[in-house]
Amino acid sequence: xxxxxxxxxxxxxxxxxxxxxxxxxxxxxxxxxxxxxxxxxxxxxxxxxxxxxxxxxxxxxxxxxxxxxxxxxxxxxxxxxxxxxxxxxxxxxxxxxxxxxxxxxxxxxxxxxxxxxxxxxxxxxxxxxxxxxxxxxxxxxxxxxxxxxxxxxxxxxxxxxxxxxxxxxxxxxxxxxxxxxxxxxxxxxxxxxxxxxxxxxxxxxxxxxxxxxxxxxxxxxxxxxxxxxxxxxxxxxxxxxxxxxxxxxxxxxxxxxxxxxxxxxxxxxxxxxxxxxxxxxxxxxxxxxxxxxxxxxxxxxxxxxxxxxxxxxxxxxxxxxxxxxxxxxxxxxxxxxxxxxxxxxxxxxxxxxxxxxxxxxxxxxxxxxxxxxxxxxxxxxxxxxxxxxxxxxxxxxxxxxxxxxxxxxxxxxxxxxxxxxxxxxxxxxxxxxxxxxxxxxxxxxxxxxxxxxxxxxxxxxxxxxxxxxxxxxxxxxxxxxxxxxxxxxxxxxxxxxxxxxxxxxxxxxxxxxxxxxxxxxxxxxxxxxxxxxxxxxxxxxxxxxxxxxxxxxxxxxxxxxxxxxxxxxxxx
Numbered sequence: 282x283x284x285x286x287x288x289x290x291x292x293x294x295x296x297x298x299x300x301x302x303x304x305x306x307x308x309x310x311x312x313x314x315x316x317x318x319x320x321x322x323x324x325x326x327x328x329x330x331x332x333x334x335x336x337x338x339x340x341x342x343x344x345x346x347x348x349x350x351x352x353x354x355x356x357x358x359x360x361x362x363x364x365x366x367x368x369x370x371x372x373x374x375x376x377x378x379x380x381x382x383x384x385x386x387x388x389x390x391x392x393x394x395x396x397x398x399x400x401x402x403x404x405x406x407x408x409x410x411x412x413x414x415x416x417x418x419x420x421x422x423x424x425x426x427x428x429x430x431x432x433x434x435x436x437x438x439x440x441x442x443x444x445x446x447x448x449x450x451x452x453x454x455x456x457x458x459x460x461x462x463x464x465x466x467x468x469x470x471x472x473x474x475x476x477x478x479x480x481x482x483x484x485x486x487x488x489x490x491x492x493x494x495x496x497x498x499x500x501x502x503x504x505x506x507x508x509x510x511x512x513x514x515x516x517x518x519x520x521x522x523x524x525x526x527x528x529x530x531x532x533x534x535x536x537x538x539x540x541x542x543x544x545x546x547x548x549x550x551x552x553x554x555x556x557x558x559x560x561x562x563x564x565x566x567x568x569x570x571x572x573x574x575x576x577x578x579x580x581x582x583x584x585x586x587x588x589x590x591x592x593x594x595x596x597x598x599x600x601x602x603x604x605x606x607x608x609x610x611x612x613x614x615x616x617x618x619x620x621x622x623x624x625x626x627x628x629x630x631x632x633x634x635x636x637x638x639x640x641x642x643x644x645x646x647x648x649x650x651x652x653x654x655x656x657x658x659x660x661x662x663x664x665x666x667x668x669x670x671x672x673x674x675x676x677x678x679x680x681x682x683x684x685x686x687x688x689x690x691x692x693x694x695x696x697x698x699x700x701x702x703x704x705x706x707x708x709x710x711x712x713x714x715x716x717x718x719x720x721x722x723x724x725x726x727x728x729x730x731x732x733x734x735x736x737x738x739x740x741x742x743x744x745x746x747x748x749x750x751x752x753x754x755x756x757x758x759x760x761x762x763x764x765x766x767x768x769x770x771x772x773x774x775x776x777x778x779x780x781x782x783x784x785x786x787x788x789x790x791x792x793x794x795x796x797x798x799x800x801x802x803x804x805x806x807x808x809x810x811x812x813x814x815x816x817x818x819x820x821x822x823x824x825x826x827x828x829x830x831x832x833x834x835x836x837x838x839x840x841x842x843x844x845x846x847x848x849x850x851x852x853x
Contacts, residue, residue: 360455377444383464390461398452409433482728496533566827576832581625587846603654641677659693673703735827739791760801774820783834795844
């Protein structure tokens with residue numbers, strides 16, 4: 282039916298536009314409410330919810346899993362609220378803090394955080410499409426990092442993270458936000474079971490437990506305080522006091538939250554007296570070459586007298602997993618016979634020297650990756666000790682090792698051989714940059730039976746020191762600052778030695794003059810003759826030094842052992 286319209290009052294153009302805009306907004310809102318009603322979902326009434334647990338670190342590190350041993354929360358500086366994350370990269374650890382968040386497949390998400398510091402990163406992994414990250418080169422005050430991603434068709438959780446960068450100072454993070462459709466977080470994982478102590482040392486305790494199927498990470502508590510986060514079902518807690526009892530518990534975490542704490546275990550750290558074998562307080566280790574590569578060919582009897590530990594290089598792998606054997610290169614050594622070799626070992630031992638069999642080397646392919654292989658390794662090394670008279674074993678596996686099974690192997694060998702067993706290691710520099718490394722973990726696991734770790738301070742380029750500084754091989758700072766990582770990371774000073782090439786021909790790079798080596802020994806043991814890096818304390822019980830090799834030393838006129846040997850033996 283037609284109706285006549287009543288006349289409308291005149292309005293200004295601006296008023297008319299405002300009215301039309303308001304009408305359109307009202308219509309859209311009404312349509313949205315009607316659509317939500319039809320679909321059975323509530324209409325949006327505010328900003329999207331933040332899916333991150335404890336986004337401002339007001340509850341400490343609850344909900345977060347952080348690498349390293351020193352992540353913490355602080356009350357200043359903060360961006361908002363009363364807390365913020367503070368984490369410091371150290372060695373090969375970039376101080377990464379993560380959280381697993383439940384999401385929906387095929388959905389869009391926005392990730393942001395406020396950060397302060399140099400080279401601070403924010404990102405998300407496990408998206409099912411393209412993982413994302415963003416970073417800032419430096420921020421003296423809080424600045425916001427933002428990125429976005431879309432989940433894949435089967436993605437139900439993602440891991441968000443923030444981290445710093447190697448060699449940089451501490452960074453701060455606050456107000457982490459992930460917005461988008463929330464997923465089903467599932468259920469909180471079960472409480473871990475089977476917690477046990479797998480190794481003790483003067484300043485560390487190693488733990489293991491049964492994996493929890495629903496867990497994405499674990500938290501380790503020492504005497505009620507969370508001290509460590511890990512993604513696997515084992516951990517080594519460092520920074521402890523010798524001869525002290527500690528209680529440990531562990532929890533499991535995932536996107537839904539954290540489980541109750543496990544039943545406790547108690548461990549007592551050992552006295553700080555190191556361990557492993559009857560060797561001098563200050564000793565020089567030298568590798569003897571069972572092959573001719575252009576260096577002076579020697580018999581064991583001809584090895585220079587300055588060497589206290591002679592490592593025979595190398596044992597050979599067999600077809601049995603983990604097992605090794607030894608084949609004297611009689612042809613390459615000018616007809617040197619097995620009976621002569623055995624007699625020479627006995628003669629060196631009569632002079633107070635230790636002769637051990639080295640396993641590995643650059644081309645070594647010995648692999649100990651199971652309990653069966655660990656038993657094979659221990660049994661075969663012990664058989665070589667009985668056959669040739671070796672005093673122990675050197676671990677020089679430059680292609681990596683499994684700390685769980687190598688620990689099993691060396692403990693089994695210790696049970697077979699007894700308390701006079703000599704165990705040495707010669708890891709590459711990268712292997713000892715962090716206590717999280719497999720070599721470092723192994724050394725800490727067997728600290729009560731370990732003689733010395735002679736890290737290779739060569740073929741390395743530049744590396745990080747314990748102060749976060751970057752140092753070049755061949756310098757005193759390289760020797761002292763990298764030794765500091767081991768000395769402050771849990772090894773006894775008597776278990777740390779400096780491994781150097783005997784001449785410029787003995788390694789691809791990193792030759793260091795004997796005078797510099799001696800200055801580094803003085804710096805570490807006496808606090809004198811240091812470079813620009815000053816260790817936090819002195820370590821008068823430092824074991825000594827090692828060289829590759831006695832043969833290259835002989836080729837260079839014994840210049841290395843003649844200078845370094847007497848200096849080591851005169852240490853305090």
